[in-house]
Amino acid sequence: MDVQEVLRFADEMVFAKTGEHLDDLQKAILLGVWEGQKYSQIAETSYCSEGHIRNIASKLWKRLSNVLGEEVTQSNLRSALERQQVFIVSSNFGNDFLHIGNVNVCKDSQSPEVPKDRSPSTPTSDTSKPQTRLDLADAPHISSLSDRTSELATLEKWIVQEKCNLAAILGLSGIGKTALSLHLIQKIQHNFEYVIWRSLGHSPPLETTLKNLIQFIANQYPPNPPLPRGGEEGFLPSSIPERISLLMEYLRKNRCLIILDDVQAILSSGQLAGNYRPDCENYSILFRQIGETTHNSCLILNSWEPPREITALKGENSPVRTLQLKGIGVAATEIFRQKSLLNPEQWENLINTYRGNPLWLKIVATTIQELFRGRVAEFLKYDMLFLGEELAATLHPQINRLSELEKKLISQLSREVNPVSIEQLLQDADLSPSELFNGLQSLGRRSLVETEEQENETLFNLCPVVRQYVILNPVC
Numbered sequence: 001m002d003v004q005e006v007l008r009f010a011d012e013m014v015f016a017k018t019g020e021h022l023d024d025l026q027k028a029i030l031l032g033v034w035e036g037q038k039y040s041q042i043a044e045t046s047y048c049s050e051g052h053i054r055n056i057a058s059k060l061w062k063r064l065s066n067v068l069g070e071e072v073t074q075s076n077l078r079s080a081l082e083r084q085q086v087f088i089v090s091s092n093f094g095n096d097f098l099h100i101g102n103v104n105v106c107k108d109s110q111s112p113e114v115p116k117d118r119s120p121s122t123p124t125s126d127t128s129k130p131q132t133r134l135d136l137a138d139a140p141h142i143s144s145l146s147d148r149t150s151e152l153a154t155l156e157k158w159i160v161q162e163k164c165n166l167a168a169i170l171g172l173s174g175i176g177k178t179a180l181s182l183h184l185i186q187k188i189q190h191n192f193e194y195v196i197w198r199s200l201g202h203s204p205p206l207e208t209t210l211k212n213l214i215q216f217i218a219n220q221y222p223p224n225p226p227l228p229r230g231g232e233e234g235f236l237p238s239s240i241p242e243r244i245s246l247l248m249e250y251l252r253k254n255r256c257l258i259i260l261d262d263v264q265a266i267l268s269s270g271q272l273a274g275n276y277r278p279d280c281e282n283y284s285i286l287f288r289q290i291g292e293t294t295h296n297s298c299l300i301l302n303s304w305e306p307p308r309e310i311t312a313l314k315g316e317n318s319p320v321r322t323l324q325l326k327g328i329g330v331a332a333t334e335i336f337r338q339k340s341l342l343n344p345e346q347w348e349n350l351i352n353t354y355r356g357n358p359l360w361l362k363i364v365a366t367t368i369q370e371l372f373r374g375r376v377a378e379f380l381k382y383d384m385l386f387l388g389e390e391l392a393a394t395l396h397p398q399i400n401r402l403s404e405l406e407k408k409l410i411s412q413l414s415r416e417v418n419p420v421s422i423e424q425l426l427q428d429a430d431l432s433p434s435e436l437f438n439g440l441q442s443l444g445r446r447s448l449v450e451t452e453e454q455e456n457e458t459l460f461n462l463c464p465v466v467r468q469y470v471i472l473n474p475v476c
């Protein structure tokens with residue numbers, strides 16, 4: 001390992017485990033110690049005192065010990081890092097240049113679970129040295145998470161204990177799908193040999209996504225057939241069905257956790273929820289194969305709405321599950337604390353109005369901080385539901401993509417003062433029963449309507465923020 005590899009390796013390991021990168025001084029200490037310098041020499045070249053260097057170094061060794069699962073000190077740094085197997089891969093995927101460092105970040109020595117149907121002859125990694133190859137190059141920075149304990153536990157149960165094939169995390173923009181799945185990775189990654197994060201935010205064609213996934217796995221583990229020469233383009237099967245079957249072979253032979261973020265970008269606008277964009281229709285074949293066939297891996301999809309086969313395949317006893325994320329409730333007070341808001345007795349009111357959506361609450365908390373120096377009571381005094389440009393901008397693409405039928409229905413719902421029954425809606429809206437059922441179901445799948453049960457009847461409503469948006473920005 002050369003010194004730059006060491007730095008990158010250590011930085012990526014720490015980042016994958018803690019969400020924080022090494023700072024310049026920590027890197028200088030690492031470099032100095034790797035090259036055999038004393039603390040006094042590092043202090044001189046870093047223009048600070050030896051005591052300060054000792055102090056920072058001691059914290060750094062603790063952090064690395066934690067990440068590597070063995071004690072790291074000034075004297076054993078080299079051997080400790082060398083014991084960890086490092087895989088540095090440089091891949092050039094078309095225009096999309098990726099530099100991926102993949103490291104074993106299994107803090108504890110738990111082995112990846114033995115896959116369901118792995119045959120003894122299957123080429124696999126050395127089980128005496130469990131390794132998780134992470135590719136989070138496409139993932140955003142991980143930040144702190146308030147609560148979500150029960151959601152993390154549910155997902156862990158589905159994915160690790162019950163070995164489900166596909167889990168979709170659904171909810172409005174800002175509700176915390178990305179943040180939750182990043183924390184889930186930290187929690188369960190040691191159960192997998194490969195963890196790969198990809199964003200579908202730019203609606204990549206299926207063949208590009210398949211190429212990306214296949215090349216990562218093939219490059220990481222050379223014995224994986226049939227990409228013997230590092231997965232260059234020429235060795236990839238050219239047809240989509242062949243690429244899908246190659247990926248499925250990898251998913252059977254290895255335990256892979258694949259996270260696809262922003263899946264709504266491959267779904268269509270102007271239609272009911274869950275339909276694909278015409279150029280992305282074939283993702284449906286991939287999701288169906290992963291959801292329906294037997295393998296040892298799991299695909300997590302983060303999306304505003306479930307792709308249509310997910311809705312069809314999901315079930316309590318099915319290998320396909322969906323988790324519709326709700327707001328974070330009182331845990332959001334942590335956001336207010338961080339923004340130094342005042343009048344804590346009013347916080348619950350604010351959380352309810354904005355339905356515990358962490359992004360909405362962060363935006364509103366910033367406004368309260370900037371205009372009222374944090375005085376929540378003064379903000380609430382105006383008795384109007386403030387959206388502001390920033391919050392409205394997060395809702396705009398979600399409302400804009402609705403079908404005409406849903407737009408008609410959401411307009412009607414924004415005019416209803418109280419929650420309404422289907423019977424009432426049939427009277428108020430100019431829609432046939434089947435149009436109404438389709439529209440309500442689709443808005444529900446997009447998390448845009450709320451329901452409550454009352455006297456054997458389901459009542460439908462818009463959440464206050466969505467209602468306000470539709471009132472201020474009429475959709476039809």
Ligand SMILES: Nc1ncnc2c1ncn2[C@@H]1O[C@H](COP(=O)(O)OP(=O)(O)O)[C@@H](O)[C@H]1O
Nearest residue numbers: 143144145146173174175176177178179358359
């Ligand atoms: N449980 C949480 N506690 C605190 N902040 C959160 C939580 N979940 C999400 N956030 C923050 O809210 C914002 C939106 O979260 P994100 O995961 O990007 O939402 P989504 O992927 O659903 O659009 C981010 O700034 C994120 O850090």
Ligand SMILES: [Mg+2]
Nearest residue numbers: 177178261262
């Ligand atoms: Mg997201």
